[in-house]
Amino acid sequence: NLTSAEGKTYTIATDITFAPFEFQDTNGDFVGIDIDLLNAIAENQGFNVEIKPLGFNAAVQALESKQVDGVIAGMSITDERERKFDFSEPYFESGVVMAIAEGNEDIASYEDLKGKRVAVKTGTEGASFAQSIQDEYGFKIVTFDDSANMYDDVKTGNSQAVFDDYPVLAYGVAQGNGLQIVTEKEVGGSYGFAVAKGENGELLEQFNDGLANLEESGEYQEILDKYLEAKK
Numbered sequence: 001n002l003t004s005a006e007g008k009t010y011t012i013a014t015d016i017t018f019a020p021f022e023f024q025d026t027n028g029d030f031v032g033i034d035i036d037l038l039n040a041i042a043e044n045q046g047f048n049v050e051i052k053p054l055g056f057n058a059a060v061q062a063l064e065s066k067q068v069d070g071v072i073a074g075m076s077i078t079d080e081r082e083r084k085f086d087f088s089e090p091y092f093e094s095g096v097v098m099a100i101a102e103g104n105e106d107i108a109s110y111e112d113l114k115g116k117r118v119a120v121k122t123g124t125e126g127a128s129f130a131q132s133i134q135d136e137y138g139f140k141i142v143t144f145d146d147s148a149n150m151y152d153d154v155k156t157g158n159s160q161a162v163f164d165d166y167p168v169l170a171y172g173v174a175q176g177n178g179l180q181i182v183t184e185k186e187v188g189g190s191y192g193f194a195v196a197k198g199e200n201g202e203l204l205e206q207f208n209d210g211l212a213n214l215e216e217s218g219e220y221q222e223i224l225d226k227y228l229e230a231k232k
C-alpha cells in the first residue's frame, strides 16, 4: 500500500490482555477490536502504526511522559483524564461491573464484600470505582497490572471479587473464564483513543476521520462482529 508506506509511523501503546479489545492470538500476534480498528483507520488515513503492548497503566504513563504518540487500550474517556489527554470521539460504550468465581454463592452485592479481598487493575476505572465504595462496604483491595492475573486471583479464591469493564468481563465469562457477573453495570465512560494534551493533533484528526469513514462503510461494525457476534 503506497499511501501508507509514505505516511508517518506512530507508536501506539496498549494493554497486554484485555480481550476482546487487545489480546494475543494463538500465533502470538496482537489482535482485537482496538488493534483491528487502529490498523483499519491507519490504512484508511495513510499512516503507519507500531503497537506497543505495555499494560494499561504503563501505557497511560508512557503517553503522559510522551514516550508514545497515542494509547488505544479500552481507555475510558473521563473528566480527570481529559485534563492530561485529548481523546477521539468515543468508539465503544463501557461501564464497570463486579464478578466473582463461578459457583460462589456467598456474594451477590457490594454488602457481601465486608472483610473480603477485591482485585482491581492499577490505574483503571474499575480500581477507582472500588476505591470510591471501599470504606462504605469495608473490603480490602488487591492490585494487579493485568486482567489475566487479576481474574486468576478470583478464580483461585485468593480474592473474592473483581471490578472490571463490562464488555471485557462479559466476553471472558462467555469464553468460560470461570467467573460470573453479579452486579448491574455502573455508569462508566466510553472508550476513546488518546494522545497527550495539545500533541499529535493531526493523528487525532485522522483517527476521527478514519473512524467516521469506517462507521459509514460498515467496516467498524464488521470488526465488532468479528469479535462479538462469533462468540454468541
Ligand code: GLN
Pocket: 015, 018, 056, 073, 074, 075, 076, 077, 094, 121, 123, 124, 125, 126, 165
Ligand atoms: N476502561 C478502563 C479504564 O480506562 C480499563 C482499561 C483497561 O484495563 N485496559 O480505566
